[in-house]
Amino acid sequence: MMFCIKFFGNLAATAGPELCLEESRCLDVRLLVEEVLRSAGEALSIEEVLVTLPDGSPLPPGTTTCDAEEVRVLRLFRGG
Amino acid sequence: MIRAYGIWGRLLVVDLASGRVSAESVHPVVYRMFVGGRGLAAYLLWRELGRRWREVDPLGPENMLLILTGPLTGYYPGIKLVVSGKSPQSNGVVGSAVSSHVAYAIKAAGYDGIVVRGASRDPVYLYVKDDAVEIRDAGRLWGLRGLELIGALRKEVGGDPPSLYIGPAGENLVRTAAVMARWFHAAGYGGYGAVMGSKRLKAVVVDGTGPLPPVADRDEFLKLRHEVIDKVASRTTFRMWGTTSGIWSVGHDTSSEPVRNWQEEWHDRDEFSHVVIQRRHWVKNPWADWGCPLACMKVSRAVVDGNAYVTDGPDYEMGAYLGSDLGLFEVDKVIALTSLADDLGLCGIQTGNVLGFAVELYDRGVLSREDVGYELAWGDFGSLKRLLEDVAYRRGIGSFLAEGTYRAALEIARRKGLPAEEVLRYAVQVKGVGVGAHGIRSRRDYPQPIAYAASVQGGDHTSVAGLPVDSEESEIWPAFLDSAVVCMFTSVEEATMLRFLNAVTGWSVTREELYRTVGPRILALQRVLLLLGGPDARWDPRVHDDNPPRFYEPLPTGPYAGSAVTREEVSRGLADYYKQLGWDELGVPTEETLKRLGLHDVVEIVRGIRRELGTG
Incomplete structure (x- = not known):
């Protein structure tokens, strides 16, 4: 099944605006996002990004790629 | 009659020139349009000073010092308030957020905020104990530094009620002076410490002991509060x-x-x-x-x-x-x-x-x-x-x-x-x-190439512009947080934030309304007042909607050495950003946009700006 991650802001400039993956297994979305960020060279942990469903609503804990087709990823802390 | 929740619909107004103290009602519709905090500041400043904005000296008695809470103050985890007025730095409106227990105390005293007008001849401080408000002599406090002042205030009023105050920098009208709270917290952006100093106002002490205003949906509010606390604590x-x-x-x-x-x-x-x-x-x-x-x-x-x-x-x-x-x-x-x-x-x-x-x-x-x-x-x-x-x-x-x-x-x-x-x-x-300490050249941090060039708060790193406009990347998001008055570090995803706002206020603000109407309304008003500027510095968007020259120099060291932003991408980004907000090619809100946002009384003054720029 196809699962897509949409990046916003500067993350889109470095990781690409959208990454779609064909997955045969159900993967934990947060772990997958963290791995993708790491492979894009982003010095960000999963705690530093906001992962939401396409309508901006929160991603329920334990959501897998079988539960959602697409997520949005944004930087969480915009200041400090 | 419209029943208000989460707010009192009442501001404490203090005129330091006459010594008069009063309460001013603010209609719930104003809150629905501008939310509170920074949005309410923009509304009040436009209403009171907008038509003669260019002549108003930010450090003169005509300027207003605004200390405002928002509908989420006291309910949402974390506590902030917004200090504002005509900024002696930008000559526009900056919503300067600071952590302070004063925010809670203002609401517990029965107000949504404090408006300070005029200037005192002699140093004073304001003491608010619920309904009792006193303008007190601060002759002995003037000149004191922060730590000395806090000690002196404790002796003066007894106990340890929360306070906002200025140090010597504010007294000396230093434009980089902050309004301080609890030793280390500062409402720094905007230069409002100097505004407070210009009014000879050394401190604002608030001891509120009453309840908060009622919330519209108590069950939903409590559920969301626990949900947010869990998220933030993790x-x-x-x-x-x-x-x-x-x-x-x-x-x-x-x-x-x-x-x-x-x-x-x-x-x-x-x-x-x-x-x-x-x-x-x-x-x-x-x-x-x-x-x-x-x-x-x-x-x-x-x-x-x-x-x-x-x-x-x-x-x-x-x-x-x-x-x-x-x-x-x-x-x-x-x-x-x-x-x-x-x-x-x-x-x-x-x-x-x-x-x-x-x-x-x-x-x-x-x-x-x-x-x-x-x-x-x-x-x-x-x-x-x-x-x-x-x-x-x-x-x-x-x-x-x-x-x-x-x-x-x-x-x-x-x-x-x-x-x-x-x-x-x-x-x-x-x-x-x-500019705040987050650069744009490496593109590995959060600010985009237009972050500061397009911001209605100039170099403020807590209020950066970005694309797309209908997302947390745009300046609508910090404008919303500063208007609901929420700490950015305890904020969560937008859907939950809006549910929280609606549970407290009884409103029904949708994501579309936030990004199409409420946020753009606040930004449009701030933008217009920024472009009016004066009386000393004024900003021409063709010149000043830009990054500092240094940001076009390639980074000389580190893993991203050679990286820089280009003027072309900044120009493209600005054009796209303005268009998405309904502003013209120079970043002036169009008449159609102002009318759609309900800012009909701003149209005429914007025609003047456009005439000056040669585009109207």
Whole structure:
């Protein structure tokens, strides 16, 4: 099944605006996002990004790629 | 009659010229349109001063000092308030957020905010105990530094009621002065410490003991509150380090930390890190203001040259601006400078910005020993400390550095007979506001290339512009947080934030309404007032909707060496951003947009702006 991650802001400039993956297994979305960020060279942990469903609503804990087709990823802390 | 929830619909109005105190009702529809906090500030300032905005001196008695809460104050985890007025930095409106228990106390006293008009002849402080409001003599308090003042206020009023106050910098009308709270917290952006000083108002003490206004949907509110607390409390890294970890990571990992007045944005100084600060200097961890489950603050102590200094973290911005930006990488001395800035009532960001600018000018021979009165050098604690104090007391060269980086640049150019551009090229500011310590060149940090150029708050790193407009990347998001009045570090995803707002207020704000109407309305009003500017500095969007020249220079060091932004991408980004907000090609809100946003009374003055720009 196809699962897509949409990046916003500067993350889109470095990781690409959208990454779609064909997955045969159900993967934990947060772990997958963290791995993708790491492979894009982003010095960000999963705690530093906001992962939401396409309508901006929160991603329920334990959501897998079988539960959602697409997520949005944004930087969480915009200041400090 | 419309029933209001989450707000009282009532402001405390204090006229320091006449000594009159009154309460002003604000219709619930105004809150529905502008939310509160920063949005309400823009509305009140437009209504009261908008038509003669250009003539209003931010440091004159006509300006208003606004201390405002929002509908989520007291309900949402974490506590903030917004200080505003006509900014002596940008000559527009800046919503300057600060953590303070005063926010809760104002609401518990039965108000949504405090409006201070006029100026007192003699130093005073304001004491609010629920319905009892007194303007008290502050003759004995005038001149005191932060820590001395807090002690004196405790004796004066008894107990430890929350307060906002200014230090000597605010008294001396230093444009980089902050409104301070609880030793280390500062409403720094905007220069409102100087506004408070211009009113001869040393402190605002609020002891509110009543309840908060009722909420519309108590069950939903309690459910969401627990949900948010769980989420925020799970941010373990942030809870552990606060923003202090940025002192290392923003420089080393993302190459976006100012180093020597932004000549570089990367460092690999192991000794300049949160780990060293934690091991050697933290004496209290964690520390929080009222109702905050994140508790990201710390207390540090350092002894330098036999003197003890105490401050917060220091948080990232202080570490960057009173550390690496000044070429200072010894954390004990950074703590000392931060503590000194707190005590003098200076914004560490704006003051660090102008200090770094001065050291670079000295380094380049634009400023001489004769100009300064002593040697200046990167990382030299003694001279940096002296310069910081000179700014706060407007002594010697400090008298015009106290005007902030932009105005100081113009004055130095005038004194040296140089073209302004020759000096402004080293000024890392946008529209009179020094840029916060998050660079744009590496693109590994959050601000986009148009972040500061398009912001209605200039160089404010907490209110950056970005694309797409209908997302948390745009300036609509911080405008919303500052209007609902929520700490950005305890905010969560937009859907939950809106549900929280609606549960408290009984409104039904949708995502579409936030990004199409409510947010753009606040930004449009701030933008119009920014473009009006005056009476000294005014901004031409063709010139001033831009980054500091330094940001077009390639990064010289670090893993992203060679990286820079280009003028072409900034122009493209600005055009796209303006279009998405319904502004014209120069970033002036169109008549159609203003009418759609219900800002009919702004249309005429915007026609004037457009005529001046030759586009109307």
